[in-house]
Amino acid sequence: MSDTLIKVEGVSKKFCRSFKRSLWYGMQDLGREVTGRRQGDISELRDDEFWAVKDVSFDLKRGECLGLVGPNGAGKTTLLRMLNGLIKPDKGRIEMRGRVGALIALGAGFNPILTGRENVYVNATVLGLSKKKIDEKLDEIVDFAEIEAFIDSPVQNYSSGMAVRLGFSVAAVLKPDVLLLDEVLAVGDMAFRVKCGNRIREMMSNAAVILVSHSMEFISWYATKVMVMQGGGTKRLTSSVHEGIRVYETLNIQKNAPSGKGGVEMLEAELVNKKQKLKDDVLCYIRRETLHLSLKFFVSDVGVGSCLDIRVGDGSGKVIINYRVVKNNSDSYKIFPPGEHTVCLDLGEIELTGGLYEIMAEFYDENRHVVFKRCDSVARFFVDSDLITYTKVTKNANIL
Amino acid sequence: MLIQRVQLNAPTLPPQLLVAHNVGYWQEPEGSANTRHSCENMPEQSELKKTIYTPDSSLASPGVMLREMFADLAAGRELAWRLAVRDIRGQYRQAFLGILWAFILPLANTLAWIFLNSTGVVKIADTVLPYPVYVFTGTMLWAIFMDALNSPLQQINAAKGMLSKLNFPREALILSGIYQTLFNALIKIVLLLGVLFLMSLAPGGSLLFFPLGVVSLILVGTALGLLIAPVGILYTDVGRALPLLMQFLMYVTPVVFPMPKEGWVSTLFTLNPLTPLILTTRDWLTGVSPEFIAYFVAVNIASVVLLLVVWVIYRLAMPVLIERMSA
Numbered sequence: 001m002s003d004t005l006i007k008v009e010g011v012s013k014k015f016c017r018s019f020k021r022s023l024w025y026g027m028q029d030l031g032r033e034v035t036g037r038r039q040g041d042i043s044e045l046r047d048d049e050f051w052a053v054k055d056v057s058f059d060l061k062r063g064e065c066l067g068l069v070g071p072n073g074a075g076k077t078t079l080l081r082m083l084n085g086l087i088k089p090d091k092g093r094i095e096m097r098g099r100v101g102a103l104i105a106l107g108a109g110f111n112p113i114l115t116g117r118e119n120v121y122v123n124a125t126v127l128g129l130s131k132k133k134i135d136e137k138l139d140e141i142v143d144f145a146e147i148e149a150f151i152d153s154p155v156q157n158y159s160s161g162m163a164v165r166l167g168f169s170v171a172a173v174l175k176p177d178v179l180l181l182d183e184v185l186a187v188g189d190m191a192f193r194v195k196c197g198n199r200i201r202e203m204m205s206n207a208a209v210i211l212v213s214h215s216m217e218f219i220s221w222y223a224t225k226v227m228v229m230q231g232g233g234t235k236r237l238t239s240s241v242h243e244g245i246r247v248y249e250t251l252n253i254q255k256n257a258p259s260g261k262g263g264v265e266m267l268e269a270e271l272v273n274k275k276q277k278l279k280d281d282v283l284c285y286i287r288r289e290t291l292h293l294s295l296k297f298f299v300s301d302v303g304v305g306s307c308l309d310i311r312v313g314d315g316s317g318k319v320i321i322n323y324r325v326v327k328n329n330s331d332s333y334k335i336f337p338p339g340e341h342t343v344c345l346d347l348g349e350i351e352l353t354g355g356l357y358e359i360m361a362e363f364y365d366e367n368r369h370v371v372f373k374r375c376d377s378v379a380r381f382f383v384d385s386d387l388i389t390y391t392k393v394t395k396n397a398n399i400l
Numbered sequence: 401m402l403i404q405r406v407q408l409n410a411p412t413l414p415p416q417l418l419v420a421h422n423v424g425y426w427q428e429p430e431g432s433a434n435t436r437h438s439c440e441n442m443p444e445q446s447e448l449k450k451t452i453y454t455p456d457s458s459l460a461s462p463g464v465m466l467r468e469m470f471a472d473l474a475a476g477r478e479l480a481w482r483l484a485v486r487d488i489r490g491q492y493r494q495a496f497l498g499i500l501w502a503f504i505l506p507l508a509n510t511l512a513w514i515f516l517n518s519t520g521v522v523k524i525a526d527t528v529l530p531y532p533v534y535v536f537t538g539t540m541l542w543a544i545f546m547d548a549l550n551s552p553l554q555q556i557n558a559a560k561g562m563l564s565k566l567n568f569p570r571e572a573l574i575l576s577g578i579y580q581t582l583f584n585a586l587i588k589i590v591l592l593l594g595v596l597f598l599m600s601l602a603p604g605g606s607l608l609f610f611p612l613g614v615v616s617l618i619l620v621g622t623a624l625g626l627l628i629a630p631v632g633i634l635y636t637d638v639g640r641a642l643p644l645l646m647q648f649l650m651y652v653t654p655v656v657f658p659m660p661k662e663g664w665v666s667t668l669f670t671l672n673p674l675t676p677l678i679l680t681t682r683d684w685l686t687g688v689s690p691e692f693i694a695y696f697v698a699v700n701i702a703s704v705v706l707l708l709v710v711w712v713i714y715r716l717a718m719p720v721l722i723e724r725m726s727a
Contacts (some may be wrong), residue, residue: 023724081564097449108561111487126566128568
């Protein structure tokens, strides 16, 4: 009783870098298409062409959700457009079963001059609903969008939030077998986002879903499988969501050169716990393990000495925790006099949720007026957990 | 094979599914397809539609393609209507002069030619009809043809955003353009009839045929417009060159000038397939007996064939064009 709704076999698509050439190739393809000579796989690249999607294969059943992640230009959207039948693959085969719904262009076909009500009819018809169905669902759509008072005013007078809310509400009426989502999971204000989230969950429960997002929170909430794409190819296809996220986040690592006035040199930095494991070149910790950082640095003649902050930032570089390196059991900074130092710091229990983190070190003078040296990502680690949230730091509250 | 498998699975299948299998073509491999969803959500749909995308040109299986073409045309009717209503409302709601715009241009054109003729700046041969009527009917009919000709390219260009993001029957765009052309044509026709009535020209029974003339103008216009649309989407040169070309074409069609009696220009007028269209339609409108009926019918038949061919081309071209529309 297999219920595979999407079957993608060895699909590739080429794109052209040069615009002028691209148009000319378009003419050639047109000719080939019309004379029926476009048969079988087209595997040779013409000048200026590259594979935007390369040899991608996967299956998806009803009830599953594939999280499609990858850096910009990895081919995610191109793949989605092929699945939606907008463009044809150059190689391979795609098989889709059932009705395909896409939450991609919210409010497609809206004419700003027309009223909200008129636009609902246009937009819903573009998405494939019949007039009868729209008549039935109109109240539901307007209710969901919370714009009763404005439904008969022209859409150009709507706030941008209202317009997307209306667009979302129309699309959310669909009950597709295959659902394609491209970064539209949250629109409008916070209250509406909660509603969106719940509605999408409803739509997903009975569909095979492909979700493209750069937000690992969304991926971890919704996805049951993750495909990491890079340069058009599949870097990893896995049913372990946090593994997929790890592979994706390690792709994004960039090294920034140290900055600051100088006077302090970082020599070595290492995370030194026994239980950590190396996976895909990244140290992996279990959530709530303790974290020890060993540092070796050299302070040259900078007056009294240097004090030190250690920071933990998430994959995007946002600082989440700041540690002050202090004198024994006091609240004041330890000052490192000139010379070489080796210290091992106890950073405590990691109460971070799943994802990739990096450790930064920043050296100051004792008044914290001058930055001697700021080193981004002296070390990085991955918290191996399915618990992934926006807040990054998540603690457990015990019942007393 | 198929029959065997269906029988094998028969006990587990609901009856609707069996029916679907018998009519479905051989590509249905999974006999015990899921029906849970279909039964819950869409009782009207008992079998999941299967769509396959490959690099092959759909010309390889013409039967399937033809079926899909007409299925999409049927499926796109409602959308076409909605889009047409949207565009018409949007256009006229924001215009103070409203539907006047449907005929202001040809009207201005008419006045210019009447002026040129009456002042003797341009010497125009005598026409059977009074010259103002001749030029007014001519420019109005020509405007209808131009509307139809421009519409496919315009519609596709206006819907680029939608095309590159959503999958809907592409026929709807063309059909919507035809609806809009018809709407605008209707306004012009009302005006034409009004003017004829004022000038006390009784068209008589031949007026019954006049709608046929208008339809064939739109048919030929749409076929030609759809023919240039695929290239026109890729290269804007087409859209720019078109008005130039059409201007020239207008002067070798009996729109403002009567048919020349002799010389190579006369041959040019006769060879121009638009000549019988404009002449016959005008004759029906004004109650003159038409002389080019056979030519008129031939052009129409050729246009129907052309429309079918360019429709196929349009379908084949769409994915290629969308690929180049936005990266």
